[in-house]
Amino acid sequence: MNILTEKFNTPYHSAPFNSIKNEDYLPAFRELIRKSEEEIDRIVSNPEAPSFENVIEALAYSGEQLDTASHIFFNLNSAETSDELQQLAQEISPILTEYSSRISQNEALFDKIKKVYDDREIYPLNDEKNMLLEETYKGFVRSGALLNEKDKEQLKQINMDLSLKSLQFGQNVLASTNAYYKQVTRKEDLAGIPDAILEQYAEEAKERGLEGWVITLQYPSYIPLMTYAENRELRRELALANGKKSFDGGEFDNQGLIKELLQLKQKKAELLGYKNYAEYVLEERMAKSPDSVLNFLNELLTKARPYAEQEIKELENLAQADGIEAIQSYDHAYYAEKLRKQRFDLNDEELKPYFPLEQVQEAVFRLSERLFGLTFTERTDIPKYHEDVKTYEVQENGVYKALLYVDYFPRKGKRAGAWMTSYKNQYRKNGENSRPHISIVCNFTKPTKDTPSLLTFQEVTTLFHEFGHALHGMLADTQYPNLSGTSVKWDFVELPSQFLENFCYEPEFLKTFARHYQTGSVLPDDKIKKIEQSKNFMEGYQTLRQIGFGMLDMNYHTRPKELENKSVKEFEDEYTQATQLYPSNPDTAMSPSFSHIFQGGYSAGYYSYKWAEVLDADAFQYFKENGIFNPEVAARYKILLSSGGTKDPMELYKAFRGSEPKVESLLKRAFGS
Template sequence: MSVLTKKFTTKYDTAPFSQIKNDDFLPAFQEAIADAKKEIDEIVNNPEEPTFENTIEAMAFSGATLDRISNIFFNLHSAETNDELQKIAQEVSPLLSEFGNDIRLNADLFKKVKAVYDNKNNLSLTAEQATLLDKQYKSFSRNGANLSEDKKSKLREIDKELSRLSLEFGENVLSETHAFQLHITDEKDLSGLPEGTIEAARELAQNQEKEGWVFTLDYPSYVPFVTYAGNRELRKKMAVAFGSKGFQKNEYDNQEIVLQIAKLRYERAKLLGYASHAHFVLEERMAESPEKVTTFLNDLLAKARPAAEKEFKQLTNFAKELDGIEQLEKWDGAYYSEKLKQQLFNLDDEKLKPYFKLENVLEGAFTVAGRLYGLTFVEINDIEKYHADVRTYEVKDVAGNLVSIFYADFFPRKGKRNGAWMTSFKSQYVLGGINERPHVSIVCNFTKPTETKPSLLTFNEVTTLFHEFGHALHGMLADTVYPSLSGTSVYWDFVELPSQIFENWCYEPEALALFARHYQTGEVIPTEYIQKIKESASFQEGIATMRQLSFGLLDMGWHGQDPTFIKDVKEFENEQFASTKLYPDVKENAMSTAFSHIFQGGYSSGYYSYKWAEVLDADAFEYFKEQGIFSPEVATKFKENVLSKGGTEHPMILYKRFRGNEPKPDALLKRAGLL
């Protein structure tokens, strides 16, 4: 029996990372799948009449060990992977998708679920129970339970293949990210780069026993390079490398994989009776249909385009005046935007970073959460970590009860994918009268402290930390009965509301005064800087909006129609980007081949939800601003109707209960300066 399948004997039932070996995973998965199958068999073979309790509720609590192992494994696979784990993932993913299908295509189990579902009007269910029943029923009907046997086995093949392809896609992107390095030996090529970026690049070179400086495609290295490096050719080199991930006709090429994934998703949707993958996905979203999403994106596009074109013209003229640049290219965008922003607002990241020491910003997120929701965070060192960089905290409420365990993992390293995300090692649920508390984690890629400097964040990284922490609060404050409806288990176009609303506090003087202090002098960030942060918040918002909309439209292009006519990834992309294009195309680059959100993560047919949630978050924060940004009344309403409720009711019902009405886009357009 593996350590993974036994009950953990650790404090708070946390994952015993030091006792887990890579070799433990495959047998643990096999054992947990077998146990979960037994639990399902018991439900199926129960001779009593199917009831909510013996069927729906029994299913909701089955497979708990399997879920726990999956959480631990896939979190390590994202944050601390190696060749061995990647190999195991290739073996485990088909087993899991097969197991999922064994349940969803189990005719006898479906018969029992359907019997309860057909009788639902005679059961006095709570709102949460009614939602669970509806979701259980749909998890069958939307996944082939009503199909004939031959179509069911076709569906199984497709799912197995999709799970394999999306893993391969992600591993190719990771390999391409690591395959490229820019090695600089001439000091004049560092012109314009911030001191901290140069220092980090020198340390990286030293670690590799090289002279000079090494820059990589990891965000903390890549973003400052293309934003500040004065050498245009080197910016181009970095940007082209970044944009050609998975698009180089080598062993890591993702073009064929992208085409296959899109076609298989379409084939799957048709098999289930839907017009496209997007029709299938959006049936279970606030947005409901691809037509509604496309209208939503195009309406925003119509409002953003005039602003974007005006901003782009201003940027083009600025680059021409400053450096005689005739044609603004993609590798010029961040560089001249930053220069223009400095000229207009006299504010740059280097001025702000000393006020945003990582530890202080994290403490700031804790303080804001404390003021709003009565939480306290205490760092503890008596629970295990999967890497020395990870920090662990006890989260408690005003009465001193444990709310959650919180893991924070902030720095890039080999084996950790780019970007930032929130995840959990253990869900919240109530069983046998005990409210099991969640173990929540956020993972980011910020600049590591160096010998001379702590980790200082750009303002963009400050909002990233608050964003992921907003997701974490959604997980921590969960208070539902069933694990599958807990925390962030909500519609995808609702899941970004808690994360995006939390970013708003980063722009408020009252909140910034709590944590934005100079790391050397302790001086609070000057009021003029705060004013400039607020003023510059909508700087080039038109261009940024166009960019987000272009990703959403590309996603709908891949998934909202029959993709079998698409023969060439690049050509297809250019068609999709036509309405949002500002910069000239870069022939060596493609977006889709590294668009992990939609080809590896869960965002296929869902990328629009960032913008959708922005409408929600601007509208919701407007309410806080009307009553005071630390208003206990509004915070309580948000906690009780949104954060704690998870996916127990339809999001629009929860939102209206909090806000009193449906969200309107006006607050967003006003905030973005697009009105």
């Protein structure tokens, strides 16, 4: 018996992680693909006239077991991978891609879908059913249903190649990150670095059987070094290593893969009748076109650049006082922290004792209860994939609402960054509301034998960000799984996450949880005031940085042919030049580790972070006008979250806010104008 092909005999049918063996995956995927294709065959061979129920709805509910197995496998490949899992991913990804192509290019199935779509006026469909019909039809067309047989076969091969190459890109970044470490044997070389971080470096060295201290490129190790180390040469060395990830010409170099991925995306777009891949992607986004994205980014660039230049000038003045004539990018975090300390009398190490991880988590739990009526109870009987993971049953008014997994600490088998994902989507069927299983994955500093995990304030906002995504998933209340939770337009998906970050800067809320882990004392009012005042510290710089990523992404996906005559480094420098504030280092490039667009789902979509900032600034302004815990406003926002992708996102937003979002809300929050 293969446990992945059976109904899970676990609480709430949660993933049976402790019973799954690596050798289960490949045969399970083959069997579940076979079962899913049988479901498709039943839809196609149904002798009854095509209808919304026997075609569109039946298709939406098909393949549930296959989806569950896919969620389990690929989530683990991100959070707890191994050489064996990575090898399996290379085998499983093309199998799934080929299966997906067979479904999307099934002519008999598409004929039935098209018949229902063409006759849609005769069906009494509500908004959600209309959206499902529209998305199903468009999804098939955008997957090649209208192509001839030769082009369908070519598209199928392109999709398979994209799947494998994007997977390889991510594996290279992880391997390149893990391959580097810096051993330091003299404590004076680590001057300026707080004791808690030194303890972390010492433990890393001990785990590796080395003397002294070890710094890695994992963010909880790398960022403190860049922020606090007085040793400029050490900062330069680490920044160089970080900037060379998958860009050193070695085994894990991604430059060739970038060109191959972009060529494949361009071919796919042209095959489907689009000028470029960005046009293909943006047809299904709020922004609609590359021109509207670039206009949006350029409008922000014009507004933000003077602020950013002034910020860098202030850092240059500090650096010159230390005898540094020309400040470099590897000096930025160090002098920004100095300036922040000088201006606001704040530094992360002073704040961290007030933000132990468990306390911050409890705060976001209580906020969810206050706004949305959710409660969280830890469960020890839910299987988990690593001892660091904790699981919670989420309830609303005493009724089961969702499962939540939290996985907070870095490991060799976990990719960098922070993300929310799901193991099971919510949907309603046959009178039952099947609830979601949601996961948050982060890379915070691990507790030591003497100190709990203490978060920087940026990590506090990161936890709230991912929890905003999680609420989108946990509050889902739709009929169909493919319109549930975060299944929304990509430039709308960041609204719930970025919205929740705003609460971290509200004194009224901060006072409820920012307490010293040893003394229990509340974070002093003057520090809370400084946090509030520092919200927009280096906002110009950060805005330009995000705009630069967005512009680079958009140009990669509108101008890929230019890479035939340019290196990745040349292309990157050219299309980020307008946003650069420091000299470019010829030995580093960020594109080869730009996993968001080359491995994740942000291809031609990185702009959505800034786009969603307009939405979240406008939405939170509405809360501020009415009280940040206002129950009526929270109830309206809860409807937006629970509606998933059942309506056009602008319709959902206007129903919540009463008007379209205004870019002025973001500019006012960021720059006071």
